[in-house]
Amino acid sequence: xxxxxxxxxxxxxxxxxxxxxxxxxxxxxxxxxxxxxxxxxxxxxxxxxxxxxxxxxxxxxxxxxxxxxxxxxxxxxxxxxxxxxxxxxxxxxxxxxxxxxxxxxxxxxxxxxxxxxxxxxxxxxxxxxxxxxxxxxxxxxxxxxxxxxxxxxxxxxxxxxxxxxxxxxxxxxxxxxxxxxxxxxxxxxxxxxxxxxxxxxxxxxxxxxxxxxxxxxxxxxxxxxxxxxxxxxxxxxxxxxxxxxxxxxxxxxxxxxxxxxxxxxxxxxxxxxxxxxxxxxxxxxxxxxxxxxxxxxxxxxxxxxxxxxxxxxxxxxxxxxxxxxxxxxxxxxxxxxxxxxxxxxxxxxxxxxxxxxxxxxxxxxxxxxxxxxxxxxxxxxxxxxxxxxxxxxxxxxxxxxxxxxxxxxxxxxxxxxxxxxxxxxxxxxxxxxxxxxxxxxxxxxxxxxxxxxxxxxxxxxxxxxxxxxxxxxxxxxxxxxxxxxxxxxxxxxxxxxxxxxxxxxxxxxxxxxxxxxxxxxxxxxxxxxxxxxxxxxxxxxxxxxxxxxxxxxxxxxxxxxxxxxxxxxxxxxxxxxxxxx
Amino acid sequence: xxxxxxxxxxxxxxxxxxxxxxxxxxxxxxxxxxxxxxxxxxxxxxxxxxxxxxxxxxxxxxxxxxxxxxxxxxxxxxxxxxxxxxxxxxxxxxxxxxxxxxxxxxxxxxxxxxxxxxxxxx
Numbered sequence: 001x002x003x004x005x006x007x008x009x010x011x012x013x014x015x016x017x018x019x020x021x022x023x024x025x026x027x028x029x030x031x032x033x034x035x036x037x038x039x040x041x042x043x044x045x046x047x048x049x050x051x052x053x054x055x056x057x058x059x060x061x062x063x064x065x066x067x068x069x070x071x072x073x074x075x076x077x078x079x080x081x082x083x084x085x086x087x088x089x090x091x092x093x094x095x096x097x098x099x100x101x102x103x104x105x106x107x108x109x110x111x112x113x114x115x116x117x118x119x120x121x122x123x124x125x126x127x128x129x130x131x132x133x134x135x136x137x138x139x140x141x142x143x144x145x146x147x148x149x150x151x152x153x154x155x156x157x158x159x160x161x162x163x164x165x166x167x168x169x170x171x172x173x174x175x176x177x178x179x180x181x182x183x184x185x186x187x188x189x190x191x192x193x194x195x196x197x198x199x200x201x202x203x204x205x206x207x208x209x210x211x212x213x214x215x216x217x218x219x220x221x222x223x224x225x226x227x228x229x230x231x232x233x234x235x236x237x238x239x240x241x242x243x244x245x246x247x248x249x250x251x252x253x254x255x256x257x258x259x260x261x262x263x264x265x266x267x268x269x270x271x272x273x274x275x276x277x278x279x280x281x282x283x284x285x286x287x288x289x290x291x292x293x294x295x296x297x298x299x300x301x302x303x304x305x306x307x308x309x310x311x312x313x314x315x316x317x318x319x320x321x322x323x324x325x326x327x328x329x330x331x332x333x334x335x336x337x338x339x340x341x342x343x344x345x346x347x348x349x350x351x352x353x354x355x356x357x358x359x360x361x362x363x364x365x366x367x368x369x370x371x372x373x374x375x376x377x378x379x380x381x382x383x384x385x386x387x388x389x390x391x392x393x394x395x396x397x398x399x400x401x402x403x404x405x406x407x408x409x410x411x412x413x414x415x416x417x418x419x420x421x422x423x424x425x426x427x428x429x430x431x432x433x434x435x436x437x438x439x440x441x442x443x444x445x446x447x448x449x450x451x452x453x454x455x456x457x458x459x460x461x462x463x464x465x466x467x468x469x470x471x472x473x474x475x476x477x478x479x480x481x482x483x484x485x486x487x488x489x490x491x492x493x494x495x496x497x498x499x500x501x502x503x504x505x506x507x508x509x510x511x512x513x514x515x516x517x518x519x520x521x522x523x524x525x526x527x528x529x530x531x532x533x534x535x536x537x538x539x540x541x542x543x544x545x546x547x548x549x550x551x552x553x554x555x556x557x558x559x560x561x562x563x564x565x566x567x568x569x570x571x572x573x574x575x576x577x578x579x580x581x
Numbered sequence: 582x583x584x585x586x587x588x589x590x591x592x593x594x595x596x597x598x599x600x601x602x603x604x605x606x607x608x609x610x611x612x613x614x615x616x617x618x619x620x621x622x623x624x625x626x627x628x629x630x631x632x633x634x635x636x637x638x639x640x641x642x643x644x645x646x647x648x649x650x651x652x653x654x655x656x657x658x659x660x661x662x663x664x665x666x667x668x669x670x671x672x673x674x675x676x677x678x679x680x681x682x683x684x685x686x687x688x689x690x691x692x693x694x695x696x697x698x699x700x701x702x703x
Contacts, residue, residue: 072605104606104697106690154686201666208595208664208685215594254637256665 021045028132035125050132051109052100071098071106081113084126090117096137099130108137150224152200153207158231161223162281165233168221169275175219178236179268179281180244181288184252185301187228190259202255206230209251213244231285236269245302266292268305287313319364319372326356327381333357334389336407337556338565339527339549342540346569348547349406351442352390353556354382379412384424386410391432391439393559398434402563403570408440408470413447417454422461436466442493445473448483456487463488470527475515484522491525493549509539516543584630584700585610589620589646590662591638595685599633599662599692606693617641624650624657631700634679636663636670644677651678658699 024030028050033042041062043055053069063082070078074097081095092114098106110133116124148160156164169177184190184202191199207224210232214220220234234240245265252261266288274284287305290313295303326332336350356364373379387409397404415421429439441462448455448471459469468490471483475495484492494515519526528540531550540548554565567574586608590596596613603611612627614620617640624632634647650657661674666684674682680699683692697703 072607100607104608104693106606154688198667204666204684204686205664211686212592212594215592215597256667256670 030130032128032130033125034128036123050101051130052102069100071100074098081111084115084123087115087123088117088121091115096133101132107132107134109133110137150207153204153224155207155210155222155224155230158223158225158282158285161221161225161231161233164221165281166278168219168233169270172219173275176236177219177233177270178241179270179284179288180232180234180241181225181266181268181285181292182230182232182245182248182263183292184228185262185264186260190257190261193259194257198257202257202261203228205255206248206252209248213247213251217244225285231288233270233281241267249301262301264292265302266290266305267303315368316372319369320376322358323369323373323378326358327385331356331358332382332385334386334393334559335556336559336562337549338554338562339547340553342528342537342546342548345553347405347554347562347566349408349440350562351408351549351556352386352410354386355556374412374414377414380415380418383410383412383415384428387425387428387439388431391428391434394434394438395432397563401572402574403566403572404438405566406438406440406468408442410442410444410472413444416443416447416458422458425462425467426465437468440468440470440491442470442472445471445475445483445495448487452483452486459487459489463490489524491527492519493527493529495529512539513543516545520544583608583610585612585627586696587611587620587623587627587629587632588613589615589617589632589638590635591615592635595635595662602689602692603696605689606696608696617646621646621649621653625653628654630658631696632657632659633662633683633696634659636661636665636674644674647674647677647679658702660695660699 024045030050031044033044034040035042046055051069053066067075067078077095078097081093081097092112094110094112096108096110099109101107110131112129112131114127114129116126118124148157149155150157184206187199187202190202203224206228207230210222210230214222214232214234217234217240220232222230222232224230232244234244245263249263252263255261268284268288268291270284287309291303291305291309294309294312333355335353335355337353338347339349339351340346341348354366356366356369358364370379373382390407390409394404394407396402411421418424425441429436443455443459462469470491470493471487471489472493473495474492492515494512516526525547526545527547527549528545529549531537531540531548531552533552537548537552557565564574586603588596588599588603588611590599590613593615596615600611600613612623612629614623615638617638620632620634620638623629632650634650636644638646647659647661650659655678659679660681660683661671661679662683662685663670664685671682671684681695683695
């Protein structure tokens with residue numbers, strides 16, 4: 001009986017042991033127990049300890065020996081963790097630390113330490129549970145680093161860059177700094193030609209070269225902003241900045257790819273005021289980008305943000321702030337520039353142009369707002385406004401007996417790709433019940449190069465509805481002839497550049513004759529724009545050009561003035577007050 | 582004393598990062614060279630257990646140094662190291678006899694794992 005009981009007890013104990021072992025094995029854990037009174041160490045289980053340490057060699061130097069198993073950068077942390085010198089009551093603490101599992105290879109472990117202290121304040125024993133937490137902690141680290149660094153290049157992202165840059169500025173306040181922003185010209189093309197995998201290789205390469213190059217500077221921060229854009233904050237010494245620029249460009253020149261990898265650089269010198277106002281770092285990078293946009297081109301790859309750019313940026317910002325209000329308070333006005341018969345000089349039609357007449361600033365030149373509207377998309381609103389006012393004007397002409405001649409309105413490039421453009425046009429023209437042959441649409445030549453299939457569809461729809469299409473600025477771009485082959489336009493508006501400066505310019509004259517001849521053969525009408533001298537008009541008459549537009553006959557003018565002239569030419573009495581009803 | 586490792590890279594930053602990763606992992610016997618000529622002399626004289634060789638050095642082209650080292654010691658353990666991660670270059674280096682290829686920027690842990698694998702001939 002006694003024997004049986006002893007066997008049962010032993011079996012039971014074995015079961016418990018094996019369950020504990022099972023638990024420890026499955027959680028990749030082991031326990032180290034130390035008794036202060038007996039000065040003994042126990043390891044459980046005796047096998048499978050998962051770390052590179054021989055527990056059997058537990059001599060008096062064991063703690064010192066074990067430090068060799070701790071990953072070097074974590075040693076101080078571990079020492080602090082196991083220091084129990086000021087412990088007076090029982091405690092429990094945990095830490096995550098890297099330990100070598102085999103020579104040179106380390107993994108994360110979570111260590112939980114329990115120290116038992118008796119009522120007399122004497123330490124009795126410590127129990128340390130080591131659990132391998134490699135996968136879990138690596139995943140957490142990976143997630144944490146995603147917030148701070150860019151995954152592709154492993155460089156800091158913009159948020160980390162902003163934080164580090166402010167730290168830099170704060171810690172070294174006497175130093176002057178600059179932001180250098182860089183991107184690669186034609187990076188999109190590189191991705192297209194060689195694939196995004198190679199594009200990513202190139203970006204990683206830029207990242208490494210940036211790190212290598214900044215290593216010789218004393219004070220700096222850097223980041224990979226997005227796509228092919230990188231930024232650096234460094235001392236504003238131009239010699240150092242030029243060295244960085246040269247290093248990066250030279251490195252790119254060595255990249256083994258048959259592709260011209262030109263980098264473009266924008267520089268912004270951080271001012272004391274920027275620091276006082278705590279201008280966001282991202283805005284400073286934007287200023288470097290503005291310098292690039294304004295000044296960089298194929299030849300000029302380095303641009304510094306200066307006063308002229310600052311003034312331009314300020315003016316742009318003003319335009320953007322005021323544009324909506326301007327549209328709502330009718331500050332945009334329609335001016336008409338007549339098109340005339342080259343022989344009689346009489347008005348045969350006109351082009352509607354927009355003028356911004358500001359209540360305090362006066363007339364704002366289209367050159368000062370059209371490019372801004374084009375880049376921010378507001379041009380669509382303005383285009384529609386011009387079309388609406390033009391239709392309303394034509395309606396008034398028809399209702400009041402003023403000779404109604406065709407008016408052409410411009411369709412901006414940004415607007416051409418709007419999905420609602422055709423609907424907008426049809427609705428507007430229907431609203432005023434304007435005969436379609438009195439509205440023409442001018443599309444600038446440079447728009448034709450982008451997506452001729454889309455453009456052709458739009459043009460076909462407009463032409464089906466009896467609107468005529470003009471190709472504006474013909475000859476100013478490089479795709480005109482091809483576009484002429486692909487697209488069925490109705491009227492060619494020839495750019496002033498084709499007009500010979502004087503009658504001795506035989507080459508220009510030959511080109512002009514040929515282009516007009518070609519237009520005739522294609523069945524296109526021609527409008528010659530920019531005619532300014534009598535000599536030019538004589539040549540155009542000789543060549544057979546029928547319609548002209550230019551300062552020689554008329555400048556752009558307010559609608560009322562245009563109406564007065566067409567009435568005079570038709571021998572009608574112009575009554576402005578009635579006409580404007 | 583642990584195995585001798587030779588780092589060849591013209592960029593101080595790269596040498597520093599590699600040295601730190603190796604030292605953290607417990608490799609203590611590290612030597613550096615920044616030019617191909619200097620690297621080859623060290624390689625001949627000290628016979629490192631492992632060489633970490635940057636592909637683009639100012640006085641080296643077309644994997645010349647790799648070829649020279651392997652001619653000197655055909656069984657040499659060499660890991661190529663480059664910021665240019667093009668597959669063609671990697672396969673060329675491996676075909677010539679490099680044991681592995683590490684693309685910069687690397688994660689410290691992956692770098693050490695490759696180093697250990699090559700040293701152990703795994």
